[in-house]
Each structure stands twice: as structure tokens, then as C-alpha cells.
Amino acid sequence: MTTPAAPQLDAVLAEIDRGLEASLERLKALLRIKSISTDPAYAEECRRAAEWLAQDLAAEGFQASVRPTPGHPVVVAHDTGAPGAHVLFYGHYDVQPVDPIDLWNTDPFEPQLVTLSDGSRQLVCRGASDDKGQLMTFIEACRAWRAVTGRLPVGVSILLEGEEESGGKNLPPFIAANAEELKADIALVCDTDMWDRQTPSITTMLRGLVGEEVTITCADKDLHSGMFGNAARNPNQVLADIVASLRDADGRVTIDGFYDDVAELPDTVKAQWKGLGFDEKAFLAGAGLSIPAGEKDRSVLEQLWSRPTCEINGMWGGYTGEGFKTVIPAKASAKISFRLVSGMQPDRIRKAFRDHVRARLPADCSVEFKEHGGSPALTVPADGPLLNKALAALSGEWPKPAVITGSGGSIPVGGDFKRLLGLDTLFIGFAHNDDRIHSPNEKYDLTSFHKGIRSWARVLAAFAG
């Protein structure tokens, strides 16, 4: 494919190759900032990450600023000098907590380059893949364009948030309040996986998310299990009974109306996904498992991309330290998340879940719920000129042609862009599903980083055409 920017693209790609070590050093500097958004103890580190990014973008030539929100700040940068297409790029600088800390082989916030037995080089650090490594691929591509041509080939706005990992509710109001400033022709999000190590992908189907925390209280204080056992209600038992009731023997979620708005997958999509040749056994083996869980009559890919989930992300009550304590605790809690597919309404699922819990609560116990975010699923139209240009650009960089895929994850901002700015989003990412995001020893393939930068350079060139 030839575009007006094409003659310069080769020089830009060469500049990316030449400057890779410097690009990597900048990423490492960002990774060393402990921007864990969910834990208030790290608020100052989140601010430092935002300031680092704004400074880096300004040094590169963007008009960049750190913008306050009621939570962690947002970084906004613009360079809209180029005529024609205008893209809004989104990434997040916040990262997941690092526990269980003892399972990390090295300091979670000191980036380490590790060479695997297959010869690939991996950058190991919290946030390497999710999302600092990914967002820097775009920033580095812009830097290379400027270094070679003195300008960007298209108009670019950048929006980097700090609450993606903490179900923060501050981004949608920020987008709404700054809608005029953030308008563009299309949004680009770099927070997704490649299909495999040879095949880039654009994700057009993302699940939504409802996060809930439930705390069950029985007695008004901790009790001695010898003095009160049997006769006093044990909230650990009550919680376990309720959690156990959430799925039936066939793995279906039993919450009333849970699947009411879930459409069966169209036969055409089913056929396309079948054509991807997804290896269920290999996928599960990558996690040390061999038998699929969940709904027993659904394929793994269908369950990951187009079926809603109900997962217990955390559960705790009573004595959990060393040794033993014969206590009946007063309280027990769980953090439970639901991934939603197209058509499901977050508020309706949240209410149905709460009704399910209340209906199973013994009469003299009480329950408290805490909301941890909610967003609907997102489906992007699977054609359109910019999507097709991006597919072609990605296909030019990688060994195999780019494919269109679904994703089990949730990236609420895509829905926000549609609703608040009227923008469709292209989800283009270079991570891999063995990157251990949210887990100890998170990593990002240096090939993802290098060819990711080159990919964005190509996409910007394609959009200029």
C-alpha cells in the first residue's frame, strides 16, 4: 500500500531501530515508578508517573499537561498541526498491586531483561505489559516521526489515565467535561494482545465489568468456636454457601436473569473463530490446567470472548495467619467480578447479584455491598476505512496478516469514547496472553515493544494517506 507518507516511512522505521536502546531506557524509567492505583498508599507515585509522562511528551514536542481529577491525575497532550486525520490515543500509567510479593523472582519495580530458552528477550516488571510498555510504543513512534520529518503525519491527541486498574470513576466525567478538546476521528487503545507471536490483531469485541465487594456480618464480635460453635452463625460458612450457590453443577451462573440479555453467537462469527484454530489444551496448559471450567457445553474461546463470567477474585474471613485460632469471626468478605457481554446492563446485573445474596442470607445476619466499577461490553463495527488501513499497516510489519478478534478483558474507556465523544475505538495491542499481567513476574516481549513502535509508525503513515 502506498500513501503520501510512505516515502518517509522507511526512514522513520530505521530511526526506530537505531533508537531502540534509548526507547527502552525511557520505558525502564517509567516502570520504576510504583504507580499502583488501587492502594491509597501509592497516590504520590501515581502523580509522579503522570508528571514523568507529561514531561516526556513535552520534551518530544507535544503540548502536554497533568490534569487533576478527584482521584489520580490524567495526562493530556496534543499535536494537531497535521491536516487530515486526527487520532486520540489512550493508555493508562497505573499498574496492579504486586502481591503475592514472594512469588516475584526479582524486585517488581526494577525492570530486568531476561532471555528465555526460545531466544526471546523479555522485560520483567510490574506494568511492563499492562500498560506502560504498550503505551510507550505509541509515544516512541511519534518521537521517531518527529525526529525524521520534524512533524507528525496526522493530528494526534493523547489521553493517559491513572485509574484503569482501580475501577476508577473519574475518567468518564473528565472526558465529558473536556469533550471539545478530546474530539478526533478515531480513538486508538493499546492495551490488548496479539493473536499469537506472528499475528497482530485488532480487537472489536470487549466484555464489560461489574465489580462488587460483599461483607457478611453475623455476631457483633469474634467468638470462641468452643463456646459458640454450632449455635452461632459462622459468616465464613454463610459466605461459602452463597458463593457456592452462584454456579450450578454445569457451571452456569444461577443469578436470576443473568443470561437474559446474552445473545447466542452468530453462526458466521462462530465459524470465523473456529477458523482461528484456537488450541484449548495448550491455552489451559499455559496456566498449569487441563480441564476447562465454566459452562460445560461452551467452547473455551466462546467462554472467554462472548459469555459473561462470575469470578471470586478475593475471599477472606477469620484467622488467616500462622498457626491456628479457634475463632468464629464476626465478618467474612468477598470481592466478586462479572464480565459482561454485549447487551448486558451493569446496573441490572449488580442488582440481580445483590438480590441473590440477600435471598440467601440467614435472618439475623446482615450484608453490606461496595461497588467497584461497572461498564457495559463494547462491540466495534468490524469494517470501516480506518480499521482496514490499520489492518493493512499491521500486516506489513508482522510475519502473518492481522486478524480481527474478541477479548475476554474489559476496557471501559472504549464505551466512554463512543458514548461521550461519538468515537469508535481501534484496540491494537502487542501483548501476549502469557505476559502474566496482574500476576507476579509480569513481562513484555522486547519484540512486542520494538515491532509495536514500528507498527504504530506504519498505522500513522497509513492514516495520513
Place this chain on the structure above:
Amino acid sequence: MTTPAAPQLDAVLAEIDRGLEASLERLKALLRIKSISTDPAYAEECRRAAEWLAQDLAAEGFQASVRPTPGHPVVVAHDTGAPGAHVLFYGHYDVQPVDPIDLWNTDPFEPQLVTLSDGSRQLVCRGASDDKGQLMTFIEACRAWRAVTGRLPVGVSILLEGEEESGGKNLPPFIAANAEELKADIALVCDTDMWDRQTPSITTMLRGLVGEEVTITCADKDLHSGMFGNAARNPNQVLADIVASLRDADGRVTIDGFYDDVAELPDTVKAQWKGLGFDEKAFLAGAGLSIPAGEKDRSVLEQLWSRPTCEINGMWGGYTGEGFKTVIPAKASAKISFRLVSGMQPDRIRKAFRDHVRARLPADCSVEFKEHGGSPALTVPADGPLLNKALAALSGEWPKPAVITGSGGSIPVGGDFKRLLGLDTLFIGFAHNDDRIHSPNEKYDLTSFHKGIRSWARVLAAFAG
């Protein structure tokens, strides 16, 4: 009742009243030692408590020593000069952990005297009731006898251990290895409750205990619930399913053979317990509850004293910190205890529980078990000359006559004394069931302490008769 020691008893009781403040100061000094046995971080504090007691006993006139075990040390003291009866007194100097620490009104290891609205004075501190306050009642009674008469009215040996709260296995081998030294006519244990604030009791029926820790592993690392949810087995869900399966809808424990060796309560005992006028509503209300849990066709008292239990003392898996983390953890764990009644064999119950768990484990998950102690229930013959003398002595001290009761708790040492020394045990204690043992703000009534000391002075006098 008149005994040879009776003429001196009044003087001893007067000495106890006169010296109460000094007795209280000694108890406070012992309470300040943070002898949490279950947490290895406090091993040195356990040693300090043992040394403090040995010094105090030696200062009083006992031949006292701190004796090593593979775990926390044991204190042994003797004064066997008196002719006639010889008692072996048992107590434990170790205490429970203090979490949840934020529910304590004051420092858990700085004793506070608090006057309640009913005018009673309470000593608030971890270990105040369980068992430092109780064991000091006996030591102070001996001190008063010596102060007045220069000797003890009966032979006394004292055995104080430091692993009662940690399911420690080191005491039975210690008793076996020192059986000759520890022989006596009867064992006395001060680690139980009064029937009510007016009525002392001797407990003749104590449940046994089996402690188990179970850890379920599914994936070989933590997973992202968006990428793996539904398809990857969630150990929180597996654990909840298993815990939920432990009791049926009627509150009966479903473990195979669990009730096989549980005898129905004899009608005579049932009638006696009915005569105690136990107020179920008031008992539950004391814990902020109103509806009995457990087996639905059994009275609360029956469930507490003569039915086995299955309680989840702790349960944890996944992310339990602030905020939210969409993780599917690799592991989930629970600490589960079973109180056993007469006839149940700890090893058999442990095996039946493990079989129950393994039978419900999905094929590609694994389970690990950790043993936290095991002891059978104990039934003491409900008559005998020393029991009757003790009942009469206690009745002389308190407003209402002493009664014989069961107890829901477990004091394995009674079984050890029977098995290893051939000794019956009289469980005589002055605690109350609202003492918040094992809970924040544990307390001991100053009346329990004061009249407890006087009670032991009377019991020793009675045994000399």
C-alpha cells in the same frame, strides 16, 4: 464442713483479702508479657512468661524450674511436704493472637481496670481470662496459705505450659517423659467458666478438637480474570463449594460417618441440663444474634456441650486488600476445626474430612492438608470424694451452690493426664462466657480473680480434710 485445716482457713481468706492489690499487680506484670504461642515471632516472649512464673513460684517457696521442650518451655514446681492428698495443678501461660487489632479499645498487652455500668470491675487485657488470670488464682491461694501457716495444707505440684493455644504437640511427650515426677492424686485445671456470676461449676464433660488447614491449588500462577475467567478453575469457588458441602440444609455435618460414634445424651443428663434453665435467647443475644444455627432439631446447650461441630475459623484466597484486583488466584485456603464429643476418634474424623474434600476436588486441582492438633473428648466421673469436697468448698464461697456442667471447649490436657498419669481432672474455673476470650478486649472479672483465689484456698483446705 469442718476439716483439720478449717481453723486456719479464715485467717488465710483474710490474708487473701488483705493482699489482693499485690496479687493484682503480679497478675498485671504477667499480662504485660506478649506470650502469643502460635506466632513464631513471639517465641522469646513465651520464654519470658515461663521464666517470670518460675521466679514467682520460687519466691513463694516452690521448687520451680523452666523445662525445655521442642517448642515453648514448660514450668514445673513442687511443694510436696504436706502429708495426705497431693494435687497436680495445670494452667497455660500462652495467649491467643490479638488480631483484629483495630477492634481493641486499648493496648492488648497493657492491662486496664474498667468499671462496668453494673458496678463490676473488669481487668481488660489479652490473657486476662484465658488463662493468666485463672492460673494466678491458684498460685495466689498457695501464697496466702504459706503466708499464714508457713506451709501448704496438701502436697502441690504445678505444671504450666506454653502451647495450649497453638495445638502444640509437645506437652503429652513431656508428661510421658516426666510421669513419675508428675504423679498425684488428682489433677486440677483452671481454664473453664462459672455457670453464672453467682454459681461456680465443675466441668466434667469437655469436647475434643481436630484442627485442619486445607489449601487448594488450581492454576500454577495467579491469572487475569478477564483473560481466563470461566475457563480456568477458580480455587475460591472450589473452596466455597467444598465448605458449603460440609453442612446440609438442616445444619447437620455431611462428612461420611461424622456422627457414627456420637451417642444420644442420656435422659438423666438431658433432664439435669434442662433444670439449669439455660436461656438460649439471652446467650445468643450476648453475641448480637437471635436465631440458633447448627443442627435444627437440637437445643443450643446440647449443641454446645454434647454435639460435635465443624467450624470454618479462617478462609482466604486471592486479593483481599484495598480496592479491587481482577485476579483468579492460584490457591485458596481454610482453617477448619471440629469439636469432638465422647467416643469420636480424632484420627478417624481427620481422615473422613480429608476424604470428603478429595472426593469433591476437580480433577486437575490439588489439595494440601496441614494438621493443627487433635484430641479426643473427655468425660470425668461425676462423683468421687475429691469432686464432692471441691463442690462443697466452692459452695461455701459463692452465693449459690456449685453445679456440674459440660463445656463446649476443648482442654486436651485432661485426656493426657488420664492416659499418661492415670489421673482424673477437676475442671474448676471462674471465667464467664462474656469474657471475650480469643476476641478483642478480653477481660476477667475482678470478682472472679478475688473469689477465685479464695475458692482455691477453700478447696486446698477441703482436700486436707
